[in-house]
Amino acid sequence: MDNVSVHGAGHAADVHALDGFVLSSIEDRAERVKSGIIIRLPQDDDWRALHELVRKVHERTVFSNVPFSDRKYALIEAQARNPQPHQCLLVAEIDGRVVGxxxxxxxxxxxxxGTVLTTTHLLGVDSEYCGPFRAAKVFVKLLRGVAAWSKTRAAHQILVHVTSGYALKQTDRLIRAGGGICIGGSYVVNS
Incomplete structure (x- = not known):
């Protein structure tokens, strides 16, 4: 999961965290032209798009029958806007649009x-906008961004919890292709 760039390391806690993983300006432009997918830290004008994206992701999950909570989202957004040194939010952008x-x-x-792990709480992609092929590329680039950040925290393993109940086989193939190993599963039991 090497060779990833994380753009816009502007938050004080993240400048140190991402040091060494931000491409130079020439490499930066080459990466943008090559794939069109930019992985970066959130900017002030991203929050509305992130809110809509999280709603879309929620609507595709097995939990879509549970009403989306704007209050709970606001609490998570507040954390993401001002993350602790052990937390991070990465954004995927294509042509100026937030897509993951x-x-x-x-x-x-x-x-x-003595062992640090990274846990992904949410990894979502706007597959409607991206289509399946580009959505897979966005997913992989986001996971590479998580890996790059994890190295800065001396975390050698990343836990990816797939709990959406959506596109499970495709997600499994993507994660396995990136070197992931299945260590269990998540189940829903109705009471």
């Missing part, structure tokens, strides 16, 4: 000491 996001954090393994 990854919200994740690093911390010690629950039952052990």
């Amino acid at each position: 996001l990854a919200w994740f954090s690093a911390g010690e393994y629950l039952l052990g000491e």
Whole structure:
């Protein structure tokens, strides 16, 4: 999961976190022309688009019957706007449009000491806008961005929890193609 760029390291906590992973301006332009997909930290004018994207992602999940909570989203957005050093939000952009996001954090393994893991809380892509092929590319680039950030936290493993109930086989193929190993599963049991 090398060779990724994360653009716009402007937040004080993230400048140090992403040092060494931001491309120079010449490489930056070449990367933009090559794929058209930019992975970066959020900017002030992204929040409305991120809100709509998260709503879209929610509507595709097995939990779509649960009403979307603007209040809970606002709490998460407040954290993402001012993240702690162990948290990060990355945005995927194509042609100036927000098309994906990854919200994740690093911390010690629950039952052990000295090992830092990164946990992805949400990795979503606007597959309607992108189409399946480009959506897969956005997904992979976001995951590469998570990996680049994880290295700055000395996290050697990334936990990707697929709990949407949507496009499970395709997501499994993407993660396995990136070197992921299935270590279990998530189940829903109605009470």
